Structures are given as structure tokens and as C-alpha cells.
Amino acid sequence: MTDAPLSSAPPADAPLAGPSPADPVADTITLPPVAPAPYADPRHPQGHPGGGSLAGLETRDVSAWFGTRKVLERVSLAMPAGGVTALIGPSGCGKSTYLRILNRMHEMVRGAALAGEVLLDGDDVYRPGRRPAEVRRRIGMVFQRPNPFPAMSIQDNVASGLKLAGIKVSKEERRDLVETSLRRAGLWDEVSTRLHTPGGALSGGQQQRLCIARSLAVSPDILLMDEPCSALDPTSTRRVEETIAELRGRLTIVIVTHNMQQAQRVSQSCAFFLATHDTPGRIVEAGPTEQIFGSPRDQRTSDYVNGRFG
Amino acid sequence: MTSAAQPAAPYAGAPRQPGHGPDQDVPRTVTAPATPGDRVFRGVLRLAGLSVFAIMGLIAFFLILRGTDALRTVGWSFLTEQKWQTAAHNFGIAAVLPNGLLIAVIALVIAVPVALGTAIFISEYAPVRLRAALISLVDLMAAIPSIVYGLWGLFFLQPRIIGFVRWMANHLGDTIPFLKVRIGDIGTSYTSSTFIAGVVVSLMIIPIVTSLSREVFSQAPQGEREGAYALGSTRWGMVRAVVLPFGKGGVIGAVMLGFGRAMGETIAVALIISPNFKAITHILENGANSISALIALRFGESDALSLSALMAAGLVLFALTLLVNVLAGIVINRSRSGAATAD
Numbered sequence: 001m002t003d004a005p006l007s008s009a010p011p012a013d014a015p016l017a018g019p020s021p022a023d024p025v026a027d028t029i030t031l032p033p034v035a036p037a038p039y040a041d042p043r044h045p046q047g048h049p050g051g052g053s054l055a056g057l058e059t060r061d062v063s064a065w066f067g068t069r070k071v072l073e074r075v076s077l078a079m080p081a082g083g084v085t086a087l088i089g090p091s092g093c094g095k096s097t098y099l100r101i102l103n104r105m106h107e108m109v110r111g112a113a114l115a116g117e118v119l120l121d122g123d124d125v126y127r128p129g130r131r132p133a134e135v136r137r138r139i140g141m142v143f144q145r146p147n148p149f150p151a152m153s154i155q156d157n158v159a160s161g162l163k164l165a166g167i168k169v170s171k172e173e174r175r176d177l178v179e180t181s182l183r184r185a186g187l188w189d190e191v192s193t194r195l196h197t198p199g200g201a202l203s204g205g206q207q208q209r210l211c212i213a214r215s216l217a218v219s220p221d222i223l224l225m226d227e228p229c230s231a232l233d234p235t236s237t238r239r240v241e242e243t244i245a246e247l248r249g250r251l252t253i254v255i256v257t258h259n260m261q262q263a264q265r266v267s268q269s270c271a272f273f274l275a276t277h278d279t280p281g282r283i284v285e286a287g288p289t290e291q292i293f294g295s296p297r298d299q300r301t302s303d304y305v306n307g308r309f310g
Numbered sequence: 311m312t313s314a315a316q317p318a319a320p321y322a323g324a325p326r327q328p329g330h331g332p333d334q335d336v337p338r339t340v341t342a343p344a345t346p347g348d349r350v351f352r353g354v355l356r357l358a359g360l361s362v363f364a365i366m367g368l369i370a371f372f373l374i375l376r377g378t379d380a381l382r383t384v385g386w387s388f389l390t391e392q393k394w395q396t397a398a399h400n401f402g403i404a405a406v407l408p409n410g411l412l413i414a415v416i417a418l419v420i421a422v423p424v425a426l427g428t429a430i431f432i433s434e435y436a437p438v439r440l441r442a443a444l445i446s447l448v449d450l451m452a453a454i455p456s457i458v459y460g461l462w463g464l465f466f467l468q469p470r471i472i473g474f475v476r477w478m479a480n481h482l483g484d485t486i487p488f489l490k491v492r493i494g495d496i497g498t499s500y501t502s503s504t505f506i507a508g509v510v511v512s513l514m515i516i517p518i519v520t521s522l523s524r525e526v527f528s529q530a531p532q533g534e535r536e537g538a539y540a541l542g543s544t545r546w547g548m549v550r551a552v553v554l555p556f557g558k559g560g561v562i563g564a565v566m567l568g569f570g571r572a573m574g575e576t577i578a579v580a581l582i583i584s585p586n587f588k589a590i591t592h593i594l595e596n597g598a599n600s601i602s603a604l605i606a607l608r609f610g611e612s613d614a615l616s617l618s619a620l621m622a623a624g625l626v627l628f629a630l631t632l633l634v635n636v637l638a639g640i641v642i643n644r645s646r647s648g649a650a651t652a653d
Contacts (some may be wrong), residue, residue: 087481103540105536105539105540108536108539110438132539133539133543133544134541134542135542136539136540136541136542137541137542138542140540141536141540143533143536143537143540145533147531147533147534147536147537148537149537149538149552149555150534150646151555151556151646152551152555159609160538160541160551161541161542161543163541163547163551164538164541164542164543164547164548164551165541165543165547166544166547184322211537214541215540215541216535218541218542249636306577
């Protein structure tokens, strides 16, 4: 039907793991793998409980509706393990909806519906019987507006995920985890002397990094970031981008951004979403970031990344 | 507008011209003249606002005026005397005031958990349709006249709750002294008590506390809720981490408003209690009292001094209720949930 650019592809049950460099419009767009960096999890020194060190994320034919309005059309994308994948596109193209489908936040909106599969380590997160809380613990999320728990202290904010998920740790483990998470989020040096002060008293950029630390503390396999810097000043933005760069290879990151330079700086792979006034959002083009920005195959991608619309 | 029209004026912190001392840099007067419509509207609103003060002032003035006689007759012993013998010039609120407070406290002990549970259920758990129905039902509950609660408590609840009261007295009375019933085990030993009055009053403050708490819970920021969920929280975990801390101030305020209402509750208490004038120590025993019930029950039969004594008691209740409500207001305003979330 309307999804012409993607429909010339093999059927949905085609092999998914193999990259298809010859076919840029494959139904499942597999992005280049990234060499995983050694990753030491404080609670799982041998790696993640799942066995493999890094988990990838992949969607097959994901469509979404709000009420009767369809906002996403058959989005298939593989986000490589350990890499940073940027989702770009103009406002209203469905990329934030897509992101929220990945960790089952979409279903909390009234009237929201979806189709397709989201595979975390090959296992559908929407498989009947699977608890959303368990999915969200493995797929963390950082939001557009920093949302620390304002009355909690900085250290309680970082450790809040453990408490919310019912994970029991000793005092020493907790302290170590708070420090490790804050260091990874690039916030430790700024807050180490005032860990017991309220998280709401930090600046916006610090709050956002606190939220990143909070997400990292539960050792997710995937971290989703929904325009994490759009409410921040340039200096804070740079700090968050540095944080993303340091996290690369330790976990899989998917970031929605409106900032083309940011997408180029932080991501290794990129997917361009587009919706028009009467068609729901879908992926126009996806691939390595340098390809999307350097030699896009689709004219619309070229126009968008060069600032000619959107 | 006025300041923008003066581009030549140096802004604060601009490099000073040579020869300009610090004293010459004076803030200018900025005027914002109101339109006639604004002025009229503001006047009307100001009048409405001030009338609240006027009414409160008049009530206090009236109570002081009418209560002075009694206060002058017995002096400070008005606060320390338990008996209420106006003809013998021997009366005070040392029994009715604490007994009334006790009824209010019992009402709160029952009402607060029920109200908070209801509020959390309505704002966080109930399906959308049930939510709307429950909200109207709670509002309806608040609209039932207190005389109806009183009659219901007297004729329906009391005969049915006696079994439970007797069980508490017999099984818990030995370990928890204030639940003991020292009168012999006859039917009326357990009726018309502080406890039963408290139960009925609790039903009247449940809707207030529920309604106010639900309101603040539902204002808990969506961003923080999603933050908790995104960490893998269960719904209850989210409620504990986000909704309850956010609503804390509002809930405290709601509880205090409920407390004020419970202290002032008159007719239902007057119907249920059998009045006595000694400080209550055993809440399940027959006999209770409160200032408002005292006023309602004694109002008709009073001579001038008795009436004045009731006015003085009313003044104390008025002052106490005012104090509680003001404190509630302060708590609400200081909290995030009360301050309408500017961020």
C-alpha cells in the first residue's frame, strides 16, 4: 500500500541477522554492528544475566494508532547492540511514539494501540504474559524534560530504580552503585559532596544527567533518550553528549533528536522518519550515520539533513 | 512601555559616566495605570474578599460580646472546670473540649486511612468510567445533611456495631486500658459513646478528605510518573515514589480541614451521645460530649448566664477551628501540591 519505499523488500520472515548492504530498502534495515567495549556491571561482573554481554533491539512491522489515527506505519529497524542509533525527522513524524513503543510506555496513553513486534534479544517485549515493568527495567528511558524525583536526595534518586523494582542491595553495594552510576553519567564530580541534597535543586543539565544515572543504576540493556538535550543549554548539552559517547559500547542507545549536528556527533547509525499530512510516519531511510548525512539515497533525506525542510 | 520609550536611559550596571556618583543613580518610578473597567472589577472583587474578613470579625465580636458575662463570672476556671452547672456558677470546658477533640481524633483515625485509600484508588487505579462515578458519589456523600448521618448512626449503625464494641471491650480492654468498659455488661453500657460518635463523624469527613486528597494526587506531574514507570516500577511503586510525596502537603491540609469539620460537627453527635461532664478516658463507655453538641442540646433551656456560658464555649471552639484551618492553609500553601506546581 502506501509503504512503497519499504515494500520491495523480502517477506517479513526473511533472515534478520544478516546485514543487507546491497539492498538499502530492505524490510528490516540492519544497521552496522559496533565493536562492544568491555563492560563491567557492578552487580553482574560476568556480564548481563541474559548471558550475552550486549543486547540489541529490533522492531518488525511496528504500526501505531492514537484512537483511529494511525501515526506509524510498519516500521522495521534493527538497532545494533552497543551502538548509538539516532532517530531523526521533523516534528510529528512518529519517532517519539516509536521510541515509547520500544519500552512499552506507549500503551499507557489512553486510546493508544500498536501492531508488530519489538524484539529484545530476539524475544518480543509484547509477548503475552510479559510484564511491562520487567521490560522497562531492561530498557531504560531518559525524557525530554528532566524528571528527577524532586523531593528525593541525589543518591536516593540514583538508587530509586532499585527500590521501585524491588531489588535488594546492601548499603555498600548501594553506595558503590550510586557512585558508579553518577560517574558514568558524568555527574559525580559535581555532586559527590552533596549526595544527600534534593535532586530538584540541581540545574537542568545536572538533573538530566541525574536522570541518566538513575536509568543506568538498574543496569539496563538499552537506554532510550527522547530529545534529552532539547531543554538544556549548550554547555549541558555537550556534557550529555560526552556522557553518551562514554556509554557507547556499554549498552545500546537509541536517541531521538531534532539536532542534526547532535545526531552526527553521537550516533553511528541513523534512521530518518517522515510523515505527511495524510500518511502516518515511517522510515524513509536508515543506515550508518555517515551515509545518511554524507550520501543519502533518498532525496527527502538529503533535503532534511541539509536543512531544506523540517 | 514607558521604559522602552527611553532608550537613552542607562540601564542598571551600565558603565557610569564620569562625574556620576553612585547617589545619582536612582530607580525611576514605573506606573501602570488601570483602565476604568479594571478598576471597577478590582473594587468589586476587593469588596467580596474583605467581606469574608468582616463576617469572621463580626462572628468573633458577637461571641466575645455575648460570652463576656460568663467568662467574667467564673474567670480562668472556665478552662479548668469540668462540670456545667450554670445556676451554681460552676462551669467550664475542661470536659467538653477534650471530649469533643477525642471524638474528632477517633473520626480521623477511621476516616484518614479509608479516605486515602479511596483517593488513591480513584486517582490511580479505577477505570475511567468507575472513576467518574466514584467522584460524583464521594461528592454526594459530602452533600448528605448531618442530621441524616446522625439518624442513620443512631437507628441503624449503633444497634449493629454494639457487638463489635463489646468484643473490643472484652478482648482488648485488658491490654489497652482506654478500650475497657468499667460499667457492668448491660446493653446500654456500650451505646452513646465517644467511639460511636467518632465513627459517625468519620463518615462525614471521609468525603472531604477523599475529595481534597484525590485532587492533589491527580496533579502529580506526568513526567515524574513516567520517570518511575520507565525505571521498571510497579504502579504501587510509582504511587509511593511520586504520587504520595507530591500529595503529602495537600493530604496534611485535607486531614486538618477534616479535623476542623469533625470538631465542629454538631447535630449527629448531639443525637448519638448521652451527655456527660467528666473527662472521657474510656472511649467505648456510654457517655460523651462536645462543645457543639453541648450548645445544641442546652440552647433551648438557657437563662441569660447559661446562654452566655454557651457563647463562651462557642468562642473557644471558633478560635480552635480557626487555628486548625489556618494551620491547614499554611501547610497546603507551602507544599508543592498546594502551590499549583509552577514548574
